[in-house]
Amino acid sequence: MEYFLELFFGGLTRGSIYALIALGYTMVYGIIELINFAHGEIYMIGAFTGLIVAGVLGAMGFPTFAILVLAVVVAVIYSAAYGFTIEKIAYKPLRGAPRLSPLISAIGMSIFLQNYVMLAQTSDFLPFPSLIPEFEVPGLNGIISSSELVIVVTTALVCIGLTLFIKFGKLGKAMRATAQNRKMAQLVGINVNTVISATFVIGSSLAAVGGVLIASHIGQINYYIGFIAGIKAFTAAVLGGIGSIPGAMLGALILGWTEAFATGYVSSDYEDVFAFALLVLILIFRPAGIMGKQPTQKV
Amino acid sequence: MRGKWSLVVFAMAIMAFAVAGCGGGEEKKAEEAPAKKLVLGVAGAHSGDLASYGLPTVNAAKLVAAEINAKGGVLGMQVEVQAQDDQCKPEMATNAATKLVSDGVKIVLGHICSGATKAALEIYKDAKVVCMSPSATNPPLTQSGDYPNFFRTIASDDAQALLEVDFAKKLGLKNVAVIHDKGDYGKGFAEFCKQFAEADPDMSVVLFEGVTPGAVDYSAVVQKIKNSGADGVIFGGYHPEASKIVTGMRKKGLEIPFLSDDGVKDDTFIKVAGEYAEGVYATGPRDISSNELYSVAEAAHKKEFGSDPGAFFYQAYAAAQALLNAVEKAGSTDYDKVVEALRTQYVVTPLGKIKFDKRGDAEGVGFSVYQVKNGQYVELAN
Numbered sequence: 001m002e003y004f005l006e007l008f009f010g011g012l013t014r015g016s017i018y019a020l021i022a023l024g025y026t027m028v029y030g031i032i033e034l035i036n037f038a039h040g041e042i043y044m045i046g047a048f049t050g051l052i053v054a055g056v057l058g059a060m061g062f063p064t065f066a067i068l069v070l071a072v073v074v075a076v077i078y079s080a081a082y083g084f085t086i087e088k089i090a091y092k093p094l095r096g097a098p099r100l101s102p103l104i105s106a107i108g109m110s111i112f113l114q115n116y117v118m119l120a121q122t123s124d125f126l127p128f129p130s131l132i133p134e135f136e137v138p139g140l141n142g143i144i145s146s147s148e149l150v151i152v153v154t155t156a157l158v159c160i161g162l163t164l165f166i167k168f169g170k171l172g173k174a175m176r177a178t179a180q181n182r183k184m185a186q187l188v189g190i191n192v193n194t195v196i197s198a199t200f201v202i203g204s205s206l207a208a209v210g211g212v213l214i215a216s217h218i219g220q221i222n223y224y225i226g227f228i229a230g231i232k233a234f235t236a237a238v239l240g241g242i243g244s245i246p247g248a249m250l251g252a253l254i255l256g257w258t259e260a261f262a263t264g265y266v267s268s269d270y271e272d273v274f275a276f277a278l279l280v281l282i283l284i285f286r287p288a289g290i291m292g293k294q295p296t297q298k299v
Numbered sequence: 300m301r302g303k304w305s306l307v308v309f310a311m312a313i314m315a316f317a318v319a320g321c322g323g324g325e326e327k328k329a330e331e332a333p334a335k336k337l338v339l340g341v342a343g344a345h346s347g348d349l350a351s352y353g354l355p356t357v358n359a360a361k362l363v364a365a366e367i368n369a370k371g372g373v374l375g376m377q378v379e380v381q382a383q384d385d386q387c388k389p390e391m392a393t394n395a396a397t398k399l400v401s402d403g404v405k406i407v408l409g410h411i412c413s414g415a416t417k418a419a420l421e422i423y424k425d426a427k428v429v430c431m432s433p434s435a436t437n438p439p440l441t442q443s444g445d446y447p448n449f450f451r452t453i454a455s456d457d458a459q460a461l462l463e464v465d466f467a468k469k470l471g472l473k474n475v476a477v478i479h480d481k482g483d484y485g486k487g488f489a490e491f492c493k494q495f496a497e498a499d500p501d502m503s504v505v506l507f508e509g510v511t512p513g514a515v516d517y518s519a520v521v522q523k524i525k526n527s528g529a530d531g532v533i534f535g536g537y538h539p540e541a542s543k544i545v546t547g548m549r550k551k552g553l554e555i556p557f558l559s560d561d562g563v564k565d566d567t568f569i570k571v572a573g574e575y576a577e578g579v580y581a582t583g584p585r586d587i588s589s590n591e592l593y594s595v596a597e598a599a600h601k602k603e604f605g606s607d608p609g610a611f612f613y614q615a616y617a618a619a620q621a622l623l624n625a626v627e628k629a630g631s632t633d634y635d636k637v638v639e640a641l642r643t644q645y646v647v648t649p650l651g652k653i654k655f656d657k658r659g660d661a662e663g664v665g666f667s668v669y670q671v672k673n674g675q676y677v678e679l680a681n
Contacts, residue, residue: 219542
């Protein structure tokens with residue numbers, strides 16, 4: 001039972017990270033039907049920003065908790081700026097183009113950002129300081145570590161906040177309207193460009209939070225970490241139904257648990273096999289994903 | 300007029316040929332004059348994407364040849380280096396080998412990659428040519444017994460695994476978890492470790508698994524190690540995965556020994572894993588920098604080529620020395636005598652004093668166990 005719980009919380013942690021990244025994929029897809037392949041790199045840039053901030057503040061002698069908060073805040077600002085800029089230079093000029101063009105632009109952006117960080121920083125792995133304070137979790141000692149608990153709780157709070165924002169916030173409502181029908185939204189006076197920019201900013205901020213937290217949890221980063229995390233988060237978004245926000249959260253958790261239990265009870269050799277077999281299965285029975293809506297075909 | 304000109308051109312052409320012919324004749328005579336020469340074939344990747352592994356071997360052969368020639372050569376013969384490029388491709392390796400054999404070369408330094416070496420060995424074996432690789436680590440090349448004409452100055456992949464398991468036994472480990480990164484190198488190493496540990500009646504492998512490089516975290520694998528009741532972990536692969544696993548283990552309070560290979564014996568591992576790297580064991584090539592000939596060879600390379608030697612330079616240097624020494628000691632390039640000399644006669648090289656065992660692996664070359672102490676790898680006495 002203890003082993004089961006350990007795997008459960010391990011999967012929950014991993015799923016939480018996937019969720020923070022997957023939300024960015026799903027929101028962007030929901031609004032402009034683009035798979036933003038550069039999103040994994042935004043997560044990586046968030047982690048790098050966190051590292052630099054932590055290095056500077058650590059040298060100045062700030063307490064660990066303050067460093068964590070400031071690292072997250074600066075990483076969010078920085079990543080949001082990147083997300084905003086990418087949309088403006090790589091996607092906006094292609095908004096009227098065939099759907100393949102922005103997709104290729106996204107892949108190009110992803111490769112560009114990877115190489116940019118590799119050249120600007122280093123291709124080596126870098127140590128990331130442990131920013132999340134260590135404490136014993138009452139009742140679950142040894143089963144869930146403090147950093148896992150912080151990741152899970154932070155993700156839960158972020159997800160609740162985002163859901164409330166989308167549901168009741170003014171901008172959230174505008175986002176939903178734009179997602180439903182961009183042209184109609186424009187006609188009722190919604191500034192679609194603002195909405196799209198806001199979507200990129202919010203998605204990038206969430207990815208940055210994930211980047212700093214996971215880097216602090218596992219203790220190392222390099223320029224390539226965004227690739228696999230991005231692929232997995234994208235898978236989670238598709239699993240849950242791309243375009244759906246609760247779907248992305250659910251898909252990410254299911255993916256995290258699948259990987260953790262497949263590793264724990266079968267073999268980590270088959271971790272990816274199980275993850276993608278699950279994706280195929282779900283897509284066979286629910287082509288739009290778990291929470292995705294089947295588009296109504298106009299005849 | 301026209302006829303006259305063409306006659307002149309024709310005459311000039313004939314004269315040119317005659318002069319060239321004469322020149323050639325003279326050269327031949329000059330070459331034959333100081334007895335014979337000994338050709339040392341050097342085969343390997345000298346172009347293409349793996350050239351950085353092959354070219355240091357050519358440099359090493361040239362340096363050794365120049366040094367020996369300055370001392371009067373081998374058995375009075377001047378050593379000549381003949382390089383053949385195989386780009387580490389088996390099909391090109393057979394071409395290179397055929398060329399060397401048809402030129403009458405009796406000793407070959409090379410090839411570089413295990414696959415290319417294996418392809419070329421069939422040809423050398425039939426032609427009774429001695430072949431010595433500075434870099435092919437694939438175990439069956441020597442262990443299968445198929446190639447009595449093959450030698451190498453680098454330890455094979457399984458030698459490291461054997462050392463690892465022996466060391467684990469010394470630490471008193473009974474139940475080990477063997478983890479790898481699913482890559483050619485890491486998995487091969489892990490499989491040898493598993494094989495050796497299972498062959499030992501006192502040891503058992505309680506977990507054998509591959510992790511996915513680059514995965515977001517390894518907490519599930521760490522929990523599995525914990526749950527398996529292992530009293531030690533052997534990891535095959537490179538340092539990024541190793542540091543993630545060690546960090547995960549220590550954070551979960553799992554303080555069992557962690558042993559790994561030369562993919563982890565890298566200072567980046569210590570930098571990244573930080574405090575969690577303390578106490579980690581890793582095998583790596585024995586430290587040879589204190590050998591006298593090591594600095595001699597390094598200085599010679601710097602003087603001749605103006606740069607630091609590249610990969611496998613010292614292994615190649617030692618191989619060239621061993622081959623030429625064996626010819627000298629054997630008194631001729633006769634295959635059986637040279638092989639016998641390689642197996643019995645010691646030669647002092649940058650790798651230390653070496654000779655070869657029955658299978659063709661160099662004795663005295665190999666790996667040591669290192670441990671991270673106070674932020675650096677310290678070689679443990681064997």
